[in-house]
Amino acid sequence: QTSEEEINSFTVGSSAAFDTMNPLSSYMQATYEFFMLIYDPLVKYDENYEPIPGLAKDWDTSEDELTWTFNLQEGVKWHDGEPFTSDDVKYTYELMMDTGLGYMYSSYLTGITDIQCPDENTVVISTDFPKANMLMNSTPILPEHILSEIPDEELEIWANENPVGTGVYKFDSQGDNFVKVVVNEDYFGDIPEVDEYIFVSYDNIDSMAQSLMLGEIDGANNLNTAQYNQLMDDENVSVISGEEKGFMQVGVNCWTADESGGNPLLKEKGIRQAIELAINKQKIVDMAYNGHGTVGTTLINPGDYFHYEPTEAELRSYSIDKANDLLDSTGYVDSNGDGVRESSEGEPLEFELITIADNLEEVKSGQMIAADLAEVGIKVNNVTMDSGALYDQIIGGTYDMFIWGWGSDVDPTVITGVLTTDQIGGNNEPFFSNERYDELFLLQQQELDEEARREMVWEMQQIAYEEAPYIIIIYANNIQAIRSDRWTGFKQIPETGTYFFNLTDYNYLNIKPVE
Amino acid sequence: MKWILRIKKMKEFGKAVAKNKMALTGAVILGVFILVAIFGPILVPFSTMEFGAVEDMLQPPSGKYLLGTDDMGRDILANLIHGARISLLIGAVATLISMFIGTLVGILAGYFGKGLDNVLMRFTDFFLVIPWLPLMMVLAAILGTSLWNIIFVIGITGWAGTARVVRAQTMSIKERQFVERTVSIGAGNLHIMLRHILPNVFPLVFANTVLVAAVAIVSETTLSFLGLGDPTMASWGMMLHYAFEGGATAAGAYWYYLPPGICVVLVVLSFTLLGYAFDEILNPKLRGR
Amino acid sequence: MSNSNVVDIKDMKVHFDIKRSLSQDIIRKNKIILKAVDGVSFSIGRGEILSLVGESGSGKTTTGKAILQLAPLTEGSVDFLGEEVRQNDKAFMKKFRQEAQMIFQDPYQSLNPRNIVMDIVAEPLDVHGLVKTEAERLERVRQALEQAGMSPVEEYLYRYPHELSGGQRQRVVLASSMILEPTFVVADEPVSMLDASIRTGILRLLLELREKKDLAYLFITHDLSLAWLISDRIAIMYLGKIMEIGKPDLIIHRGIHPYTRALTAIMPQPGVNKRNDRVILPGETPSPIEELKGCKFNTRCPIAKDICKEIEPILEELESGHFVACHFAKEI
Amino acid sequence: MTRKIIARKLLYALLTILVVLVFNYILFRVLPGNPLSMMMRNPRATPETIAAVKEFYGLDQPWYLQFFTYFKNLIHGDLGISFVYKAPVAEVVAKKILPTVLMVGLAEIVAIVVGIFLGIIAAWKRGTKLDVATLSFSLVTYSVPTFWLGMILVVLFSVQMRLFPTSGMFTPGKNFITTFAMLKDLFRHLALPVLTMSLVLIGQYALTMRNTLIDVLSEDYITTARAKGFRERYILKKHALPNAMLPMITIIAINIGFVVAGAIQVETIFSWPGLGRLMYEALRARDYPLLQGVFLLVTLSVVLANVLADITYSYIDPRVKN
């Protein structure tokens, strides 16, 4: 038995909860973080989000770009000692494609038509169109020898109490609010220095910050801004406000159909644009988010390869005058002197803005937006509800405006797909529909030339920005911290990004104890 | 003549309250808060409630801001004063709802007895036994987090205790001879309930009111704290919610998380003191020397 | 005959089913019957005072209440001024409720502590809608209070019951009962809670009212000597039955029924010193829930024979107006 | 007699439970927001997946069918499957019972002992400074919102003094070498939740005890006992306390609902892995089956605690016993 001191144990606290240990039914981001360590995908990301070998040691595509051949690492064993083979890959992909399980991963697999295993170490995947995101696929490969034992109908609720993967860390134990993984000495790649990672979920962020300061944990995710200031003063801790993929937006109901329950005035682009002009996004960033974020514009974060930055002419930065001019010119004036503009028919510019009650920043933002819009004669009534109720409103199209956020990933497909006509009734919350946008969406999926693909994605962002179904307020940061008195070797990913929860395992593999 | 008597009675009660140290303390504290709730917002201009400048965020107490500012740069004192109105309004209206339901159910069950009593009492038992906070949480989640929903939720979950005591009292009053005497002169049920039962259960309802009000205010605070309050209404509970969620404890912003809590404690304490004292005044056994 | 009587009750029975609640119904099926009044017949003439005497729980109050339809009749009938009392005849009941009144034992409990004297006394008027104006109401109240010996009236009108003494309270009760000018009053131990010193005042008032208004009383008491003093006839009750009924002197000095005799024997008599001959009945009265065969008194009767345990004696007229329910009435 | 009373109480409890069951069901059906909303926020979830999941949870059936299924399953002890944990509700809930019982039980014991003790002192020394002090303490703790008290204690004991950890039941992921080390860790974590919880309860128990005892001390049989020449202490112990304890039992039982409310707050603040926190999380995540399960368990235990108190009462109070 080893004593406690000899082990390099690193504890990561996060304010997000874990759900199930079953990758087929889990949907919590916090859970993915350790799945990433326990299970390997075929291809991983490096710290620059370039594809690097995972279970596939190299890969190749055919001339017509419709067939992919993956050569697998040799001698890989599952944590239980069983050998890993190409059949496991085939099994995992087919299971997810057939059953729809593994919600978070299965859409990476769209376009795959056939999987062949010519030998134990080769997987050949055929697609029906050139699959642009083939290498941006983080689907974990699961052990066939274990899953095939479980009846199909029970796969979803399978507890997976003892996850078996091929990853660099093995599952060790699980407590009420923590999961512990220990290093896999038999791993086919390099063995990291940290012997075990403990992922702890906290209900209360303050407790987490306290624990960090007390040294009970070594790293923390999702701290709040007050703690940021506090931890800045703590020399033992390295705290960062890292950029994260995703944004917070005001969704505007622009559903043109008759059954829309939103205020019809919002169907008018001019009004949506005027609203954006009147919102002091910088102040929201500064006050509601305490400066931890950047003013938002388009669907993809700045710094991302695919980000489109609106031109000076396109940009609608905060300007009350411009907003007033725009409204005046479209014929909305305050004719009865009550401080609220009316349409020519006398319809007041009065909208409901729904925020999710337990999201403090968003509630604050909502209140600030209401105050901003009042300045230009648009009356906003703040309403709060919980996410479930808001979801109902969104699905039913019975709202005017709401505040919510999206997280995104490396591949632009997912986040741009949200505004396609296909997704109306699903993720397309503002009921936005634009033919050109839809067309571009399909094209970019099949474009393997990066530059060309970026052009398309840019145009999509341009359209979305011009039409303003989403008024993107902020790209918010994630505040994270690590006990730098004890650990070294970690870095922000990408350069202005975060330590953890950034889709790569770079830091987990490179953290070292301080000598 | 009659109203002179009524005033006289109220004066007597007032005297009893004034003599009872607990009641007096409670009445004074509550009185101050009620005055603040009524006149405070007039004295403190609302502009101080609006978001301040970025450099005003979470400032400690100073000459400019007596109790400092919150994380939105608002004056905490102004917030507190404004919150007094909301918290007390919630307390008052929710209590009224509770009292109305409780008294009605109690009197009906106690007076008519038998089947109606059984049905009403099973119903009351249910509300009495069911843990109030989870029930409120679920109801608040169902109805959504608006001020009136919160009031409604607190109101309809708080009446069971009152119904029980009113029922017991009604049953004992019903057996009193003056009720039987009234029956014997040919009076109907409504007459008896209004003229004889109600006035006699009233002191009890009154003493209960203050206790229910205390519970109502704590309930509001707790619901708000758990994120089930109305975030657009800056009640004390909501202030605490913002304070704790916004990391006021980590930031050491004691001026943010202490005052609303102290206000809640004081108001609840004043109600508790009054309730306890009323109990003593109305229950001769407990009466002091 | 019937028309000259104020009330006529025939074979009246009041049985209470003393477990009524839902759960009890489910748990135990057979009922528990309490026979509070178990077959009582008598009548009261105009201006007559009939005293009902018996120990606690013998059914005196229940009898009085049953006459006034305040307790449910299980069997038997009550005639009021020659007409049968029907609960569901609204018009008749309205008249009946005005004509027949009840005065309760406890003056401390019969007044609503939250009403002032004026409202208490006027309540019957309000209930029956008998006065139109406030002035008329005040006048009627004033009259009633004066009649009850509460003068000066102004001094009491606006008082609450707790500001009155026991005697004054009972007077207020009286005033309130008399304000409708009834013809029949059930007085249920109206003075037993009062101090001896104020007792006679109330009795005097009751008798005066009879003189003036030709009122008839059912006077319920457990005090035999008091019954003797004020009534025209005395009925002795035991366990829901009438044991003996007759003129006061007859009952007191020549009572026939062994129970009557036991009662008269223990009657405290002021100034009569230390009688050593008094017979005190052993044991206690059986519970009215128990099923008793034969004479209800047989468990305590000093002269009980076998027959008493088998057959229940009926109330028989020994001499004119003197009825006794005992198998050995003639022999005693 | 006792049997009859118990039977009646059980019957009433059964009725209450029935109301709870129906109410419970209805309540959770009218909650707004599709329970799958959290899952469906996942941009990658396809409509087919969603439909499949719905079918799996029976959410595609009409509500009355769902009700019958609910009832049928309930009888078999099947509370459904948690949306979040993807595991049978009974299992998820079962794991949380012990921590809650441990924390709440300990707090109750402390509160009952201390509360009763304070109540006795206050009543006994009525009108003295000691009474005033006890009374003030009780009234103040009675008035403090539980969560706020908890927060203040955290600031005091964890942030300022760094005496106790702020959350959880054990230091996460720690391997304990000895049982003693484990218990030590457990008690360090228990300290603040139990302190918070019992402080809130103490006030209430002390106030009730004081009132009851003052009531009892004015009874005639106490005068009789004095007339018998007994010492005051003896009278308190032998005559007053047994009579005063009877109402306390009822109060403690009725209080369980209040305790549950406190537990939710305390567990949420201290991240105590118990039922209260589970419930709060289930509510936020709209995990209907789980929420329903916890709610049911909690209400049932409150109903049963009341029945138990009634039964105990009927055994120890001779007036009810016979």
Added chain:
Amino acid sequence: MTLLEVKDLKTYFDTSKGLYKAVDGTSFDLDYGEALGLVGESGCGKTTCALSITRLLPKEGKIHGGEILFEKTDLVKLNDNEIRARRWKDVSIIFQGSMNALNPVMKVGDQIAEAVVFHEKVSRKEALKRAEELFELVEMPAKRINNYPHEFSGGMKQRAMIAMALACNPKVIIGDEPTTALDVMVQAQILNLLEKLRKELRMGLILITHDLSILAETCDKIAVMYAGKIVEIGTVDDIFMRTGHPYTQRLISCFPNVGKEKILPPAIEGVPPNLLEPIKGCSFYPRCHMGIPICLEIEPESRELGGKHFAACHRSGEVSHE
């Protein structure tokens, strides 16, 4: 030697409205085996008198003057411990309304035995045996000592109280309205019993009641109390035949005498004086039918009317001839 001598006893209550002179200069004495009846209307101070003798006054009540000589010891001067040792052993008291004077949660036998154990330092077993004997003495089945008070009827409770009062063979028993609220038949039984026991055990008995008529048969001596003072005291014959005070006379006439004519005596109008205020002259004057101007000025002294018959009236000689 007299057993008990009360001399000029003054017991006042300290109320919020002032000093309430409930007992104000009361004197009487009691011999071994003698029965004294104390009679008077409600509130005249009878109970206060009894409580003063046993020093069981509520804390607002205080003895402001006078002596209570019990076998020559002044009970007023004893400290708490000394008086406690004397209670029940020397003087025991049966309270008004024994319904509430027995501890409801204790077996009756235990309540009797604890007094025996306390005062006579015997074992509990012996004490219980004594309780059984006492039960037989008061004509109750011995095995019923194992019952709880609520299992007894009113009359039985009263008997149990008497048995309890006899537990330590007291020299004086005070019965404070031991039969009010009881049925006439039971009342007669209890009075008979008390009389029998008194004779057998040669105890002094003070019987308090407001019903003059029942005293005639039970007592040797009667003291009539009015507004905190004894206005007349004497043998039963003295009181009834040679009445020396108008109040006594009016009181007697309130009880109908079935041996005599049926006449309803005039009522005693008015109410007793307010004892908070000083009274000038005779306190009965406002209600007296024989009042003369001097009564308004000078408070009448207690005057001897022959033998041990005293009355406090300026016209005491003329009363019985009225």
